[in-house]
Amino acid sequence: MSQPSSSSPKPVSGGDIRDRLIIGLDVPTVDEARSIVSRIGDAGTFYKIGYQLAYAGGFEFARELIGQGKKVFLDLKLHDIGNTVEEGVRSIARMGVTFLTVHAYPQTMRAAVAGKAGSDLKILAVTVLTSYDDNDLIDAGYAPVAAAELVAKRAEQARDIGIDGIVCAATEAQAVRTIVGRNRLIVTPGIRPAGADAGDQKRIVTPAEGIRLGANHLVVARPIVKADDPRAVAEAIVDEIAKA
Template identity: 50%
Template sequence: MMTRIDARDRLIVALDVPSAAEADALVARMGDQVRFVKVGLELYTVAGPDIVRKLVDRGKRVFLDLKFLDIEETVRRATARVAAMGATFLTVHANRKALMAAVQGRGSSDLKLLAVTVLTNFDGEDLREMGIQRSVQDLVTARALLAAEVGCDGVVASGEEPQAIRAKVGPNLVIVTPGVRPAGKGTDDHARVTTPTQTIAAGADYLVIGRPIRDAQDPPAATTAILEEMQAAFDRRGR
């Protein structure tokens, strides 16, 4: 019998705030509702490794979204430092050399590596400006195949792509989807946006949600509503 997915294990709340104090306050306010949090460039720039260790010590799982892309030695050594902090997920741009270096750098740790396929604020026109003639979906699936080939655990992709990724790569690659917005909440600066229900139905495993929670009048109430929608969608999907 298949174990029921608990939505609280699959919601990643983005702590996109400008200080450690604000991150602490948001985490404290949401309490046990939120088990998994994202630390991105803004918070890491001001609070550094200490915020990651503090969150881990509080029993939170941490998705460190730093999108590494550099020469192999730098990526390898930096990934080893992230593994030592106790983070659960780390993002690396889907470049073969960078991904392979990150796989080496994490060693035998439990750190899961996620390849960034195509940023959720990009569309086909953005790719053409970069000299890439493929469609967004073709590029995402090609990079997901690369991630699986070199030993990454998963990918970051918009809610429009999980179905295509599953068709190409199979069921075992973890798919983490940012740019998720409850219906009626707008798109902010994401070009490819889906609701929690759509994203989970398409095959995503984890949803990253920031502004709809952070900017809500009542973040715990907003989180409860999102978790209820997610739970219903996971129960319908049955995996």
Template identity: 40%
Template sequence: MADERLIAALDVHTMEDVERLVTTLGDSVSYYKVGMELFYSVGAQVVTWLREQGKDVFLDLKLHDIPNTAAGGICSMMRLGATMLNVHASGGYTMMKTAAERMHAEAEKMGIACPKLIAVTVLTSINQEDWEGLGQALQIKSAVVRYAKLAKKAGLDGVVASAQEAALIREVCGEDFLIVTPGIRPAGSDVNDQSRIATPFNALKDGSTHLVIGRPIYASADPKTAALKILEEMEKVK
């Protein structure tokens, strides 16, 4: 049975690949991430199709623009039927607040359930050396917590952050704040291009509410078995 804490990343290129993977995974996965690679290849049809299959959708397009433009983009994405949307926290308090307020107002006007809006803190591919190369003085963990507090103040529902920062975020942002964690690698998996990683068990134990998992599932010779093994590990943390 599916666990809504698992978000399987559809990091593929075509609708054929999407349909094949979703069909293979069946009822083991109920929540999917659609990112830039797929959305820019096939467009809104992938969100529509997934919703028709009864799946939840995290539309991971990481908007970052002036407040009015970001808010307009979020409202356009909301109309597609996505369950969760995101912006970059580095866009600032005003951008996040404007996007959240416009999204809620538009959802109320349309009479639909409002999606969750979360903010990307620091990409999990970035290590401390990369971070310092950007001229950042704070340690990554401190910057992530600052972004999380800012996102909550702006009225967002949560953040995207690595498991390494999850416990700190939970402490300062409370129990109802979403922490969506990519860079999840089951024991024995390849790290690939991620830097700040964790196992499913440790991520949930440290406070993550959702785990975004891509390669360990879709690149497996048996994706459904891979997903079921991840779910078994997740079940150990309630």
């Protein structure tokens, strides 16, 4: 049965409903990102910068957004030897971003928790990518395992290591909530407004379903940044979140 959103823990802002929508700035240039942010205006409060923009001036742009009072999720999905992850996270913790992703491997998660010590940065562990289904896991060399089962195992490990939040498909959010409890965040990509193109996402739900399934924050990129009117789409999603 769906979990009512009112019983979910508060999203990171604690109050502003707009913060529950994280807009993925998956665009090639800072100019384009800046233009989208300005068109969205006060409908967008929380932005995600991933590989595409991060490696094209996105780190400086993250500081610019923070300077404007926006929250930033740096989606770098770190995964390396422990020392490298720990020192990398230590550097990122000084930037003032709100969220950072790492892959949910135990060594990597432990290193990230050590690296962020003393800062307000929240580490999110990516369990199983939302573009993966069970066959993709076999293809990647895993012994036959359901994506949902691997998500659950990684969520348990993340909880035990002291990770702040979990990135998973909303279809797994209820199961993850029972594992991580109410004090950790659940952040779900793979969100599609009704009728939107799924693209490469395999485990998708609508914004309202994502919230009802217990997500604290929804990540949406292409349906907003590729829209003719990104502000209208962002507003419609926030409205759907508010009513869920």
